[in-house]
Amino acid sequence: MVSKAELYNDYRTKMQRIADVRFANALLQWDQETYLPPKGAAFRGRQISTLSELAHHLFSEESLGSTLQELLAYQDLTAEERRNVELTWEDYTKNKKYTSSFVRRLSEQSNKAFHSWIESRKQNNFSVFEQDLDALVQLKKEEAGILGYEGHPYNALLNEYEKGATVTLLDRTFSGLLPSLKELLDKIKAKPQVDDAFLFQHFPHQQQWDWGMYLVRELNFDFEAGRQDISEHPFSVSFCNQDVRITTRIDESDFGNMTWSCIHETGHALYEQGLHAAQYGLPLGEACSFSMHESQSRLWENNVGRSKSFWQHYYPKLKQYFPEQFHHISLDTFYKGINKVQPSLIRTEADEITYHFHVFVRYELEKKLIEGSLSTRDIPAFWNEQYEKQMGVIVTNDKKGCLQDVHWSHGSFGYFPTYSLGSFYAAQFFAAAGQSLENLEANLVSGNSAPLLTWLRSEIHSKGRQYTSEELCKKVTGNTLNVQYFMDYLLHKYSSIYNL
């Protein structure tokens, strides 16, 4: 009989091999969105499909299943070992529900859809995307059936991104928050608007790039273990905690577009760089959940990156990069401008309040698509109607409307709600950090965000998937998710900005 150590080693070896294939596939995708020459798209699509299928196949092997079952029967696994094996067993049994052919169809279709999404944006025309998107929606419905669910079929998809999330819970969270958000928004609308015109001067490409790279470095992103590149839609991706990549985009007439995408993606990347290299390929070497990931990006982007404290240190630096553009702009004007609240078209550029209406529209739309009460063809009409209803925003074209996000082209239905959850967790974590770290504000004022990162590393990053989002939140803050932290944060911040 093999020893426990041998068996665990066998398990780890198998998992690391699967991780190798998945990360190779992640590189194919990173390359697809950064450097792939256009004619290479079709072959790249099939390469990605093959690797998806192979990873699926390796993770479905009976021999892995029996190794896991043998390990589960051992009494003397360490706590870490047991947690790894239990989580892997959970993932394994879920993965076994998918056939190879379904994995391949899904991967091929999302690849096709990605390229029609690109093309539809070029043509500013949803109908170019519609057919491929619809095929993907049908596959996702099929997937919900494969995974199984209680209540709403969308629950099955939500669970892929956030274990335990349901339509019931999210409906309750949104309906508990949106009225207060709307009330705050109305109060703000009644006040004189802050000026942010200075953010829309000409900001040359190279200087923005240099400034962005400076900022990413200042936030302690490790460039020996990662890089930043340009892509259509900013994202972060990891091929191991020693190679974590982020992308950004540059709009020369919009300062905010790149700057806060840099900070946001850096937040994601700092989480990945903080995972345990020794747990490569194993659950404890992976991030807890999508909402936890987003809590890190939103915490850095907003709680830190749009705070007065942060800019007390960095605004003088910024002026060195763009002396002409910011010469006559005071820190106070800058701070107010970057926090301007105004209903708008683009989610990734939305302020911290209206952002959640953007997410809510997508959430409602996805629910309806998956339950079949909305057809793919009717997405633009539904989208446009909801934007007007929720925020009074008139959508003028598809590119600035329902074509703005890449997610659906990847088949990521159920992902968007984690964006809102991320902001809510971020507020709760940032409040807890303020309690734990005596000089948090003072450190940020002096440009020292390292203690905050150290705290996040020890409290969150290093834990991997040891806890669920809610367990982790309770461990770190003493409570499960409470949206009141988020509302308090907003009320405190915007009362001073808008003199409420």
Place this chain on the structure above:
Amino acid sequence: MVSKAELYNDYRTKMQRIADVRFANALLQWDQETYLPPKGAAFRGRQISTLSELAHHLFSEESLGSTLQELLAYQDLTAEERRNVELTWEDYTKNKKYTSSFVRRLSEQSNKAFHSWIESRKQNNFSVFEQDLDALVQLKKEEAGILGYEGHPYNALLNEYEKGATVTLLDRTFSGLLPSLKELLDKIKAKPQVDDAFLFQHFPHQQQWDWGMYLVRELNFDFEAGRQDISEHPFSVSFCNQDVRITTRIDESDFGNMTWSCIHETGHALYEQGLHAAQYGLPLGEACSFSMHESQSRLWENNVGRSKSFWQHYYPKLKQYFPEQFHHISLDTFYKGINKVQPSLIRTEADEITYHFHVFVRYELEKKLIEGSLSTRDIPAFWNEQYEKQMGVIVTNDKKGCLQDVHWSHGSFGYFPTYSLGSFYAAQFFAAAGQSLENLEANLVSGNSAPLLTWLRSEIHSKGRQYTSEELCKKVTGNTLNVQYFMDYLLHKYSSIYNL
């Protein structure tokens, strides 16, 4: 019973999946040499190993073997189908000789060796590389045994790059050529040296990059189906004929370094871009051999890219990129300068004559390493002694000596001889092109290299692996390889440059 069409389709599907894994692995390697952050190296190494092993495993499956055998028994395959199946069977039976564990050990060791090679170059110290290189040499000896051979064990490795090449044949080729080369070299040495100091002025990075990109485009490299990036050592790589990538390096104090590497790698890339997309994953969609590949890069680099005709058109363009540097330099001076013959340290910067002494030293060294008459530790001493003996060149340090080429760190023993063969074939092909294309020179003088490319596409590129190098050479030129074409080309060219 399944139909022939179904069976062939099954074969093709299997091969395309293997190609997907191999090309994914090629992307991991491209990224490793272009964009990989330094700390990512160890994990990248294991990812590459895993994909090598997977590709090997897929190509060893019994079910593929039986599909191939069934197909071979069919009488009604088309000629193309039969050739694909026969070549695949040949590759398959060879691949079956390797165990997965050997493939993994080789891949892991060459990855380790690649990184110690990088480090040894940084430290300019061969001993940093020695241990990992030696482990690799031992593995290559083991490989020779696995593959089997007649005569010299090095024959087994040569065959990996050039089917049919043997120590006997190469010894004969080199001993037939080197005395004439030496004689020509001595005649040149007796003449006044041409001036090339103007090539070593300051050439700013960005302008070189722009000029290189212009030139690559002019040579009809399709940037919709490929790209160029920067790496330590220039190379070309293909992920399908619609995504072919080249790399270059820029030395601001050496104009030639980048320019001819751009042309050389473009030559390789034009071959790959000219392969049949419909034959993706199959032998007829692959290049014929390493020497044929090199014949294309050398033909463009030298027969075209160092010819008077070519520069009659491009020298005025070049002057627009570097007006100050070339203002006082006539076309004639430029042409002579870029063809200066002088024994030197670095192979990739060597002139067309001494280049083959560089290759010969590596060939002799590899033979001895593999037969065990030279130990890895003694490489620098042997290298330095041979450089002095063959060319009268004193090697001043390892970086400019035995550490200059990446190949050994990849485990590529047996590769270098194909470089010389490539030049010899190139001369023979270029002579044949001159016979077939009435206006070849006139077209080059007017900057139109498209007819030459069209000819190469139809005569060589489109054939894939249909013929062996020697068969193809005979089909295209009427004769098998004859080094006299190469000598005639050199004599004609240098007689005019050096007034011999």
